[in-house]
Amino acid sequence: MILAVIGTGLIGGSLGLAARSRLDAHVRGTGRGGPRGVELGALDEACGDIAAAVDGADVAVVCAPVDVLPAVTREVLSLAPPGCAVTDVGSTKQAVVAAAQGDERFVGGHPLAGAEVAGVEHAREDLFDDATWYLTPRPSTSGVLLERVHRLVTGVGARPLVVDPDDHDRAMAAVSHLPHVLANVLVAQAAGALGGERVPATGPSFRDATRVAGANPRIWTGIYKANREALLEQVDGALEQLARARELLASGDEPALDAWQRAAGEDRRMLLEAGLAGGPVRELRVAVPNRPGVIADIALTLGRSGVNIADMSLTPSPDGTRGLVALWIAERQADRATTLLAELGTPVL
Amino acid sequence: MILAVIGTGLIGGSLGLAARSRLDAHVRGTGRGGPRGVELGALDEACGDIAAAVDGADVAVVCAPVDVLPAVTREVLSLAPPGCAVTDVGSTKQAVVAAAQGDERFVGGHPLAGAEVAGVEHAREDLFDDATWYLTPRPSTSGVLLERVHRLVTGVGARPLVVDPDDHDRAMAAVSHLPHVLANVLVAQAAGALGGERVPATGPSFRDATRVAGANPRIWTGIYKANREALLEQVDGALEQLARARELLASGDEPALDAWQRAAGEDRRMLLEAGLAGGPVRELRVAVPNRPGVIADIALTLGRSGVNIADMSLTPSPDGTRGLVALWIAERQADRATTLLAELGTPVL
Numbered sequence: 001m002i003l004a005v006i007g008t009g010l011i012g013g014s015l016g017l018a019a020r021s022r023l024d025a026h027v028r029g030t031g032r033g034g035p036r037g038v039e040l041g042a043l044d045e046a047c048g049d050i051a052a053a054v055d056g057a058d059v060a061v062v063c064a065p066v067d068v069l070p071a072v073t074r075e076v077l078s079l080a081p082p083g084c085a086v087t088d089v090g091s092t093k094q095a096v097v098a099a100a101q102g103d104e105r106f107v108g109g110h111p112l113a114g115a116e117v118a119g120v121e122h123a124r125e126d127l128f129d130d131a132t133w134y135l136t137p138r139p140s141t142s143g144v145l146l147e148r149v150h151r152l153v154t155g156v157g158a159r160p161l162v163v164d165p166d167d168h169d170r171a172m173a174a175v176s177h178l179p180h181v182l183a184n185v186l187v188a189q190a191a192g193a194l195g196g197e198r199v200p201a202t203g204p205s206f207r208d209a210t211r212v213a214g215a216n217p218r219i220w221t222g223i224y225k226a227n228r229e230a231l232l233e234q235v236d237g238a239l240e241q242l243a244r245a246r247e248l249l250a251s252g253d254e255p256a257l258d259a260w261q262r263a264a265g266e267d268r269r270m271l272l273e274a275g276l277a278g279g280p281v282r283e284l285r286v287a288v289p290n291r292p293g294v295i296a297d298i299a300l301t302l303g304r305s306g307v308n309i310a311d312m313s314l315t316p317s318p319d320g321t322r323g324l325v326a327l328w329i330a331e332r333q334a335d336r337a338t339t340l341l342a343e344l345g346t347p348v349l
Numbered sequence: 350m351i352l353a354v355i356g357t358g359l360i361g362g363s364l365g366l367a368a369r370s371r372l373d374a375h376v377r378g379t380g381r382g383g384p385r386g387v388e389l390g391a392l393d394e395a396c397g398d399i400a401a402a403v404d405g406a407d408v409a410v411v412c413a414p415v416d417v418l419p420a421v422t423r424e425v426l427s428l429a430p431p432g433c434a435v436t437d438v439g440s441t442k443q444a445v446v447a448a449a450q451g452d453e454r455f456v457g458g459h460p461l462a463g464a465e466v467a468g469v470e471h472a473r474e475d476l477f478d479d480a481t482w483y484l485t486p487r488p489s490t491s492g493v494l495l496e497r498v499h500r501l502v503t504g505v506g507a508r509p510l511v512v513d514p515d516d517h518d519r520a521m522a523a524v525s526h527l528p529h530v531l532a533n534v535l536v537a538q539a540a541g542a543l544g545g546e547r548v549p550a551t552g553p554s555f556r557d558a559t560r561v562a563g564a565n566p567r568i569w570t571g572i573y574k575a576n577r578e579a580l581l582e583q584v585d586g587a588l589e590q591l592a593r594a595r596e597l598l599a600s601g602d603e604p605a606l607d608a609w610q611r612a613a614g615e616d617r618r619m620l621l622e623a624g625l626a627g628g629p630v631r632e633l634r635v636a637v638p639n640r641p642g643v644i645a646d647i648a649l650t651l652g653r654s655g656v657n658i659a660d661m662s663l664t665p666s667p668d669g670t671r672g673l674v675a676l677w678i679a680e681r682q683a684d685r686a687t688t689l690l691a692e693l694g695t696p697v698l
Contacts, residue, residue, distance in 0.1 A: 174542040179558040181598070182531050184613035185590040191616040193523035193583060207621065208557045209528040214614020221606045224598055234542060235595045241534040242591065246584045249530070249573055257570045264533035265563020267540040272556065 001025045003152070004053040004084075006076055007063035008033035008043065010114070011089050013123025015061060016042035018156035021125055028053045033120035042123050054080040059152055061109070062088040062096075067222040070099030077103050085145035091172060092227040093136045093165040100138075104292065107149045108136035108165055110172075111158055126157065133158035135299070136165040143288070143295025143323070147314040150299075154311050162303035166230075173230040175271075177223060178238060181231070183213035281310050282334040284327045286346040290320060294346075298325070301340055307333045350374040352501070353402040353433075355425055356412035357382035357392065359463070360438050362472025364410060365391035367505035370474055377402045382469035391472050403429040408501055410458070411437040416571040419448030426452050434494035440521060441576040442485045442514040449487075453641060456498045457485035457514055459521075460507055475506065482507035484648070485514040492637070492644025492672070496663040499648075503660050511652035515579075522579040524620075526572060527587060530580070532562035630659045631683040633676045635695040639669060643695075647674070650689055656682045 003019050005012040008029040019025035027043050030053045034046030047053040054060045060080050064072040069090045077086055087109040090096055100106035113131040133153045137146050153160040187210050248256055288294045302309060311328040329337045338348050352368050354361040357378035368374035376392050379402045383395030396402040403409045409429050413421040418439045425435055436458040437445055449455035462480040482502045486495050502509040536559050597605055637643045660677040678686045687697050
C-alpha cells in the first residue's frame with residue numbers, strides 16, 4: 001500500500017510509523033516535518049508538494065488544522081488519482097465533508113487520539129492503539145475505498161466507528177467542545193468569586209473539572225469556529241439544563257435533588273460504558289449488489305444504531321456484479337446487527 | 350490533650366489515629382463507629398453519649414453530616430465544659446457558625462480531605478497530611494481556644510487557613526459545589542444529545558470533566574441545601590458567563606475567542622498556584638492585649654488578605670494582662686503580614 005500523509009506532524013508521523021511497521025506500507029509525507037519524519041522512520045519519502053505525494057497512492061490522509069482542512073482536502077482530491085481513497089483526521093466533519101462535494105473517493109475521519117505535545121518528533125507507533133477512529137462516509141462514498149480506509153484504521157491499531165457527519169459533530173460538541181467551554185466558564189467564575197488575593201486552596205474536583213480550561217488557543221479557536229453551529233446547540237442545551245438546576249437548587253426540594261443527583265450518576269455510567277469496546281466478536285457475511293453507496297449505507301445504518309464494525313473485508317464476486325462483505329461485530333451487538341442487515345435487504349448468509 | 354470526636358467515621362477515625370499517634374492525645378469517640386474505632390486504634394474510649402465524651406475534654410470535634418451539624422454542634426456546646434474548644438468538619442460554615450450563637454468556645458472548621466470511601470474502617474493516620482484545613486473563627490472566639498484548635502490541626506498534618514465563614518462558603522460554592530452542578534449538567538446534556546443507542550466513545554476530557562457527576566446523593570443533597578444561597582450566587586454567575594461565552598462563540602470573532610481561551614488558561618494557573626503552600630516560613634512575634642477577639646481578629650485579617658498562618662503559638666504574660674503570639678508565615682507572605690499586623694496595632698516585635 002502506498003500511503004500519502006498530507007501534513008507530517010504528531011498525527012501524520014504516528015500514522016506513518018504504524019503503517020510502515022504494521023502494514024508494510026510505503027509512506028510519503030508533505031509539510032515542514034517531512035525531512036525529520038524520514039529521519040525518524042515515520043516516512044519513506046518527504047515530498048515537496050501534494051501532487052508528488054499522491055501520485056499513484058492508494059490512500060491519502062489529510063492531516064491539516066481544521067481551519068484550512070476543507071481547502072487542503074479539496075486540493076488533494078483534485079490531484080489524487082481516481083482509485084485513491086482520501087480521508088482526513090479533523091475533529092469536526094461537516095465542513096470537510098461538504099468541501100468534498102460528494103466525491104466518491106472521500107471518507108471523513110477523526111481519530112480520538114492526540115497528546116499534549118505537537119510535532120513529528122513526538123510521533124509514536126502506538127498512538128492509535130485502541131483509540132476510537134470515527135469514519136463519516138456519505139451515500140456517495142465508494143464501498144471499496146471505504147473498506148480500504150477502514151482496513152488502514154484497524155491496521156494502525158484503532159477501532160473504526162462509522163457515523164453520520166452531523167451526528168459526529170453534535171456528539172463532539174457534547175462530549176468534548178462543551179466540556180472545554182464549561183471549563184473556561186468555571187475558571188472565570190471562580191477567579192471572579194475568589195478575587196485576587198483571597199484565593200483559598202482548590203481541591204481535586206476543581207482541578208479535574210478545569211483540566212482543559214484554556215487548552216491550546218490556536219487549536220481551540222479553530223475548533224470553536226469549525227463546529228460553531230453544533231456547539232451553539234449544545235451550549236443552548238447546557239444553558240437550559242443549568243437554569244433548570246438553578247430552580248431545583250433554589251427549591252431545596254430534597255427528593256427532587258436526590259433524584260437529580262442519582263440521574264446524573266446513571267447518565268455518566270451509561271455514557272462511559274457505551275464508550276467501552278472490546279470483548280468477543282462475531283463474523284457476519286452478507287452479499288451486496290455492486291452499486292454505489294451500498295457499503296456506506298450498511299456502515300452508516302449500523303453506526304447510527306450504535307453498532308460498531310470492529311473490522312470489515314470486501315471481496316468482489318468473479319463476475320463483478322456482487323461483493324461479499326464480512327463484518328466483525330462485537331458479540332453483544334451481533335444480533336441487532338443481523339436484524340438491521342435483514343431490514344436493509346442484505347441478510348446475513 | 351483530651352480530644353472528643355463526636356461521630357466516629359472516616360474523618361473522626363482518621364483524626365483519632367493522627368491525634369493519638371502524633372500528639373499523644375487521649376481520644377474519646379461517640380457514634381456507631383466507636384467500638385470499631387477502639388479496635389482499630391483510632392480511639393482510646395468509645396462513649397455512649399456526647400456528655401461522657403466531652404467531660405473534661407480540651408477539644409471536641411463535631412464530625413456530623415451537614416444536615417444535622419448545627420443541631421449536634423449546639424448540643425455539644427451545651428454539654429462541653431467552659432474551657433473546651435469546640436470545632437467541626439462540615440463543608441459549609443455559615444449555618445453551623447450561626448448555630449454556635451457567638452459562643453467563645455466555637456471555631457468552625459473544614460478539612461479539604463476525604464476519600465471515595467466512608468466509615469471508620471477506612472480511617473488513615475495520614476488523611477490530613479498537607480491538606481488545607483479552613484478555620485472560621487468569629488470576633489467572639491477565644492484566642493486561647495483558637496490557638497488550641499490551630500495547633501491540633503497542624504499537629505495532625507494539615508495546613509490551617511483562617512477565613513471568614515461567608516468567604517469560605519462562597520469559595521466552596523465556586524471551586525467545589527458549582528463544579529458538581531456543572532458536571533451533572535454536562536452528563537444530562539450529553540445523554541440527551543447522544544440518545545440511547547447512538548452513543549459514541551467519550552474521551553478523557555469528558556471523563557475528567559464529569560468525574561463528580563452524581564457523587565454520593567445523600568451527602569450532596571445535604572451540601573446543596575446547606576450552602577444554597579452561596580451556591581445560587583455562583584450558579585447565576587456561571588449562567589451569565591455561559592451566556593457571554595455563547596455570544597462570543599456565535600460571533601466567530603477569532604481574536605476575541607483567542608483572548609478568551611488565553612484568559613481561561615491564565616485564570617486556571619493563578620487559581621491552582623494560589624492553592625500551593627509550602628516553602629520556607631518566617632516567625633513573627635507580636636504582643637497582644639488580653640481581651641477577647643484579638644487573636645481571631647489577627648487570624649481573620651491575615652486570612653482575608655490571603656496570608657496563611659502555617660503555625661501559631663500563644664504564651665500568656667506572667668501577670669495575665671498580655672499574651673505573646675508567635676506566628677509562622679510563608680516567607681513570600683511575611684512582609685505583607687508584617688504590614689497588616691502593624692495596621693492592626695500589634696506590630697511585630
